[in-house]
Amino acid sequence: MENAGGRSRNVLFLAFLGVYFIVMSSAQLSEAAYGPLKGTQKTNAYATMLYMGTPRDYEFYVAARVMLGTLVRLQVDADLVVIASATVPQHWQKTLIDEGAKVVVVNDIQNPYKAEHHFEKRFEFTLNKVYAWSLTEYQRVVMLDVDNLFLRAPDELFQCGQFCAAFINPCIFHTGLFVLQPSNETFSNMMLDISGRKANRDGLDQGFLGSQFSDLLDRPMFYPPVNGSRLDGLFRLPLGYQMDASFFYLKLKWRIPCGPNSVITFPSVPMLKPWYWWSWPTLPLGLSWHEKRVATIGYETETPVLIVESFFYVVTMLLAMIIRQRCVAAEKNSIKSCFGRGPCAEKKLWYPWALKLAVLASVAISFLIPAYVIPTTVHPFMGWGLFLLGSLSLLTVVINMFQLPVLPVLTPWIGGIGALLVLASPFYKNGIMRGVGIGVYTALATPFLWWAIQKVCAAVNVRTHWDSPLMAWTGVRSEPASETVMKLC
Structure with a gap:
C-alpha cells in the first residue's frame, strides 16, 4: 500500500x-497576434453568419473568430463580413470588429418549415445565409460556415460566376462554402420563396438553396481565368475547395486531385466538431484546427x-x-x-x-x-x-x-x-x-x-x-x- x-x-x-x-504556455499566447485588416473597402468579401438559440452558440462564435483570423493571416484581398443576428451579444460583435471584421446586424429570417416533423431546431435560423445576397456593395461574396479550415488563400474564387458550389455528395452541392454575386433582386425573390414555403427537402439553407439552383450539377467546372477576369453563369467548384474531413480519415492523408487543396470542411456530428477538446484523437484533424487557433486568438479566455x-x-x-x-x-x-x-x-x-x-x-x-x-x-x-x-x-x-x-x-x-x-x-x-x-x-x-x-x-x-x-x-x-x-x- x-x-x-x-x-x-x-x-x-x-x-x-x-x-x-501546457496552461502556462497557452497564457503566453496573445490576441495581439491577430492583426486586423486595414484599409479601404474591398470589392469582394468572405462572409459568415452567427445567430443565437443553440446549445453551442459560444463554440460557433469562437470558431468564427478562428476562421476569420486565419483569413487575416493569409492576407486575403477581401473584406471579412459577419452577418450577425440582432440577438448576438454586443461584446461579441465588438470583439469581431476589433479583430478586423465588419458586422452586419440583421433580424432572423423566420423559418416557415420549422413545424415539419423532421426539422431540427438548432438549424432554425440557417436561412439567414440568404442575407449574403443583400451585400450589394461587393461584386462577389464567398459565404462560409464557421467549420471551414483554410490551408491557403483561395481569392481566385472571386472570379467565379453568379453562383458556385462544390459537390461533396455526388448529387447534392454543399452550402458550407459557396460563391455568389449579390443582387437585391435575387434577395427579394428568395425572401418571397421563403414566405411562400417553396419546396425544401430539409427545411434548412441546404434544401432551400438546392431548390434555387437545382441544375448546378449540369454546370461546368470552375477554372479561374489566368487573366483575372470574372466569369458569368453557374459553376461547380472543384472538391479541393470543400475537402470533407472524412476523406482524410480513410487514408490518414489527403488525396484530392481535383482543384487546389484549399479548404477543409467538417460536416460531422455536432459534438465532434474540431474545436472540441475531446474530438481529438478520435478525429486527428482536430489538432490542425487548434494550430489555427494558436496562431490567431489563442486561449487567453480559458x-x-x-x-x-x-x-x-x-x-x-x-x-x-x-x-x-x-x-x-x-x-x-x-x-x-x-x-x-x-x-x-x-x-x-x-x-x-x-x-x-x-x-x-x-x-x-x-x-x-x-x-x-x-x-x-x-x-x-x-x-x-x-x-x-x-x-x-x-x-x-x-x-x-x-x-x-x-x-x-x-x-x-x-x-x-x-x-x-x-x-x-x-x-x-x-x-x-x-x-x-x-x-x-x-x-x-x-x-x-x-x-x-x-x-x-x-x-x-x-x-x-x-x-x-x-x-x-x-x-x-x-x-x-x-x-x-x-x-x-
Whole structure:
C-alpha cells in the first residue's frame, strides 16, 4: 500500500507538471497576434453568419473568430463580413470588429418549415445565409460556415460566376462554402420563396438553396481565368475547395486531385466538431484546427479557468493523501475501521447491492465531472491533461471514502491513457489499420475492466457494516483501541 501511495504521488506530480506547462504556455499566447485588416473597402468579401438559440452558440462564435483570423493571416484581398443576428451579444460583435471584421446586424429570417416533423431546431435560423445576397456593395461574396479550415488563400474564387458550389455528395452541392454575386433582386425573390414555403427537402439553407439552383450539377467546372477576369453563369467548384474531413480519415492523408487543396470542411456530428477538446484523437484533424487557433486568438479566455481547476484538483488530491496517511496512523494505533465491528461502525449495511451501485456511480462521476467542467474549446492537450488530473484526483477521494483497492479503481483511468495512445499513434498506414488497432485494444482491455469491477464489488461484499469514514476519523480521538484491525485505506 505504501508503494501504491508513492506511485500515486509520482503520477500526480507528472500530471500536474504537464497541465501546468501546457496552461502556462497557452497564457503566453496573445490576441495581439491577430492583426486586423486595414484599409479601404474591398470589392469582394468572405462572409459568415452567427445567430443565437443553440446549445453551442459560444463554440460557433469562437470558431468564427478562428476562421476569420486565419483569413487575416493569409492576407486575403477581401473584406471579412459577419452577418450577425440582432440577438448576438454586443461584446461579441465588438470583439469581431476589433479583430478586423465588419458586422452586419440583421433580424432572423423566420423559418416557415420549422413545424415539419423532421426539422431540427438548432438549424432554425440557417436561412439567414440568404442575407449574403443583400451585400450589394461587393461584386462577389464567398459565404462560409464557421467549420471551414483554410490551408491557403483561395481569392481566385472571386472570379467565379453568379453562383458556385462544390459537390461533396455526388448529387447534392454543399452550402458550407459557396460563391455568389449579390443582387437585391435575387434577395427579394428568395425572401418571397421563403414566405411562400417553396419546396425544401430539409427545411434548412441546404434544401432551400438546392431548390434555387437545382441544375448546378449540369454546370461546368470552375477554372479561374489566368487573366483575372470574372466569369458569368453557374459553376461547380472543384472538391479541393470543400475537402470533407472524412476523406482524410480513410487514408490518414489527403488525396484530392481535383482543384487546389484549399479548404477543409467538417460536416460531422455536432459534438465532434474540431474545436472540441475531446474530438481529438478520435478525429486527428482536430489538432490542425487548434494550430489555427494558436496562431490567431489563442486561449487567453480559458486559461484562468484551467489554472483554477488544476489548483482545485491538486489540493483535493493532496488532502485525500493526507487523510489517507492519518488513517494509516490510526491503524497502527489499533483503532478499528468503520467497516469492521469497532466503536464507529454504528449503521448496519442492509443492502450491499446499494453500496455497490454507489461505488460504481462514484467512479463514473469521477470521470464525468472533470469532462463537464473543462472549457469545451481548449486545446486537446490542455483538455485531456486536465481531464486525467481531475479524474485521478476524484478517484483518489473515492478510494479513501469507500476504502477500496487502489489498482482496480484506477484501471479505467489507466485504460483511458492507453486508449489515447492507441488513437493518437502516428504509425498507422491508413484509417482501416487504425480501426483494427482500436478494435484489438478494446478486446484486450475489456477483461481488465471486468476484473476491476469484480475486484471492487468483492471489496464491498466483505463489508457487513458501514458508516461514514469521517466517523472513523473522529473515532481515532475518542474511542478506545481494539485488538482486531482492518485497513482503512
